Every structure is written in structure tokens, then in C-alpha cells.
Amino acid sequence: MVRILFVCWGNICRSPMAEYIMKYLAEQAGLSGVFAIDSAGVSAEETGNPVYPPARRILRAHGIPCGDHRARQMTRADYDSHDLLIGMDTVNIARMKRICGGDPEHKIRLMMDFTDQAGDVSDPWYTGDFETAYRDILAGCTGLIAETEKGR
Numbered sequence: 001m002v003r004i005l006f007v008c009w010g011n012i013c014r015s016p017m018a019e020y021i022m023k024y025l026a027e028q029a030g031l032s033g034v035f036a037i038d039s040a041g042v043s044a045e046e047t048g049n050p051v052y053p054p055a056r057r058i059l060r061a062h063g064i065p066c067g068d069h070r071a072r073q074m075t076r077a078d079y080d081s082h083d084l085l086i087g088m089d090t091v092n093i094a095r096m097k098r099i100c101g102g103d104p105e106h107k108i109r110l111m112m113d114f115t116d117q118a119g120d121v122s123d124p125w126y127t128g129d130f131e132t133a134y135r136d137i138l139a140g141c142t143g144l145i146a147e148t149e150k151g152r
Helices: 014-028 053-061 076-081 090-100 130-151
Strands: 002-008 035-041 084-087 108-110
Touching (some): 002 090, 014 035, 014 053, 014 130, 076 090, 084 090, 084 130, 090 108
Parallel strands (some): 002 035, 002 084, 084 108
């Protein structure tokens, strides 16, 4: 089983979108048993909050169910309990490495590394562009499934 943790700033927009998109794609591909998928944030400021309503709406608009998520902060223990920790942008990656005390096992990756596009998944909390974030995350999750399939 591949244990994946998606990480963004507050765990109310991008990382829960990635969690639910990945769960949906894995289920559609008959790979639900291959992945254990979760999400967290590098900040504690949204702890306990649900998925941000516009993020929930964009998932619903694309037919992706969104569960009763509650934001949580990433911990050092997450590094040991996951095979991959995927950050949405380079700021998240830097904070993830700080939380984990580095990345000695090379588990921390950038979401867009699983696509043919370089860069960050822009934060729709600031941009208001949930559709672009959705498309970038969908591309990353699709690439992640393809990469996992190659390695099996």
C-alpha cells in the first residue's frame, strides 16, 4: 500500500481537494486498495475547520464527493507513517522539511512534479481561481497514479 499525505498551508483548500480527487481517481481505476490517502497543513491556523466552501463546490461540480474533512496540522510523525508527502507549492515544501527535520528518505515531493508542468499549484484562497487549482491537482494526481502503476 502506498501511503500518501497531501499538504498545503491550512488544509482547507488544495490538500483536501487533492485527497478527494486522488481517492476518486483511485476508486475509478479500481486501485482503492493500493493507496491510503490523507491530507494536512503546515500551519495550525485552520485546525478543525472543514473544507473551504468554494473548494467543496468545485469538487462537487466535477462529480467528486467530499467527506467530513477537518483540517489538521502536519507533524513529524507523518514523515514516518507515509511513503510520499506531496506539497502544493515550494513554500509548503520548505515548511514540510522544517517540520520533519529534513527529508533523508526523499519522500517529500512537489505536486506538479507528477505532471509535465513545472511550478506550484497556486493557492485559490488568494487567487479565487479554484478551477485552475482543480485542474493542476487533477493533473498531479493523474500523474501520481501513472507513476505508481509503472512501479508496481
